[in-house]
Amino acid sequence: MSKYDDHLPLYRQGEIYAREGVILETSTLSGWVGATAATLKPLVDALVADVVASDTLLVDDTPVPVFAPGTGKTKTGRLRSMFAMNGLSPGGGRRRRCSVTRKTEGDHPRAHLKEFGGVIHADGYAGFNELLAGNRITEAGCWTHVRRKFFDVHAAMASPIAKEALDRIGQLYGVEETIKGLPPEHRRRERQQPSKPVVQALAAWADETTRKPSRKSELAAAFRYMRGRRTALGRCFDDGRLALDNNPAERAQRCVAIGRKNYFFAGSDAGGRRAAALYSLIETAKLSGLDPQRYLTDVLTRIADHPARAIAQLLPWNWQPVSFERAAA
Numbered sequence: 001m002s003k004y005d006d007h008l009p010l011y012r013q014g015e016i017y018a019r020e021g022v023i024l025e026t027s028t029l030s031g032w033v034g035a036t037a038a039t040l041k042p043l044v045d046a047l048v049a050d051v052v053a054s055d056t057l058l059v060d061d062t063p064v065p066v067f068a069p070g071t072g073k074t075k076t077g078r079l080r081s082m083f084a085m086n087g088l089s090p091g092g093g094r095r096r097r098c099s100v101t102r103k104t105e106g107d108h109p110r111a112h113l114k115e116f117g118g119v120i121h122a123d124g125y126a127g128f129n130e131l132l133a134g135n136r137i138t139e140a141g142c143w144t145h146v147r148r149k150f151f152d153v154h155a156a157m158a159s160p161i162a163k164e165a166l167d168r169i170g171q172l173y174g175v176e177e178t179i180k181g182l183p184p185e186h187r188r189r190e191r192q193q194p195s196k197p198v199v200q201a202l203a204a205w206a207d208e209t210t211r212k213p214s215r216k217s218e219l220a221a222a223f224r225y226m227r228g229r230r231t232a233l234g235r236c237f238d239d240g241r242l243a244l245d246n247n248p249a250e251r252a253q254r255c256v257a258i259g260r261k262n263y264f265f266a267g268s269d270a271g272g273r274r275a276a277a278l279y280s281l282i283e284t285a286k287l288s289g290l291d292p293q294r295y296l297t298d299v300l301t302r303i304a305d306h307p308a309r310a311i312a313q314l315l316p317w318n319w320q321p322v323s324f325e326r327a328a329a
Contacts, residue, residue, distance in 0.1 A: 001293045003033065004278045030271075037274040039303060040296075044277045046311045047284060054084035055118040056140075056241050058249035066272055077272050079279070082113075083249040113137070119235070121246035141233035143169060144245035149222035159219055161209060165226075168202045171195075176244055184240030191237045199234060203227075281316070288316035295319060 002008045008016075010029040017024050051057070060081050065074035113120075119138045123145045147169045154162035172195055179190045210223040226233070236242035285292040298321050299314050312318060 051084040058083040058121040058246040060249040188240035
């Protein structure tokens with residue numbers, strides 16, 4: 001928890017223990033982390049299987065430097081977050097939600113999603129192009145990434161055109177606030193009016209307006225980003241299961257971004273896989289309303305004797321502490 005939720009590198013934890021008179025080598029602490037991740041692997045595997053079985057996934061990824069032995073340098077690895085609603089509409093307090101962070105190999109997500117056959121929310125990352133080349137996986141666009149590009153232009157130069165784009169996109173999010181947590185079919189019906197006409201008007205306005213700015217300007221780039229993803233961005237208005245963006249997956253990566261600033265790089269590919277496993281359980285426990293430290297402490301005392309066929313009982317949304325006391329944080 002100190003390393004992956006409080007973002008304290010192991011060498012700093014060793015210094016803290018030393019001040020209390022307890023001498024623990026970083027290698028010892030690293031061994032404990034590795035043993036913990038190995039013990040929890042069956043549970044992580046069950047979590048991954050549950051996420052990939054969903055019909056919709058919100059996906060985001062972030063680069064993490066990984067030490068390359070023998071070179072004295074680091075290489076670029078990636079940690080990918082996959083957030084599942086399990087086919088239910090976003091926003092409901094009782095919905096089962098889970099997030100898995102996976103260490104990518106060779107920066108290709110196909111190994112992680114080889115069993116998935118639904119819709120993914122993504123931000124246009126080129127690493128997904130190979131997945132989307134067939135008909136097995138459908139892409140849904142992210143309106144937050146579109147909005148962010150226009151926001152950056154408006155913040156830099158107070159562009160009235162960028163401001164109008166922001167206002168039009170803001171209308172879509174205004175509608176979403178009124179249908180948050182409703183069943184998918186209800187959300188689909190509500191989006192037909194007025195959201196879909198707003199999107200159609202936005203597309204027509206973008207086609208007309210894009211002729212005005214210089215093609216090399218940031219404003220033109222924002223329009224190209226939006227227009228190039230028009231089909232993917234429109235899918236959520238005909239499918240109530242989908243959200244307007246992949247923000248939950250992006251939020252699940254914040255722990256990685258904060259930790260990366262403190263520990264600078266992963267010591268090895270194995271270290272990256274351990275981080276992915278433990279981030280997954282910690283973040284999913286939080287999404288399930290649990291105190292992740294209490295959850296992991298309880299699971300680690302029980303998992304060795306727990307029947308493998310019943311491992312799903314220890315997943316965060318199913319977990320009950322032995323004492324059956326209140327599990328919510």
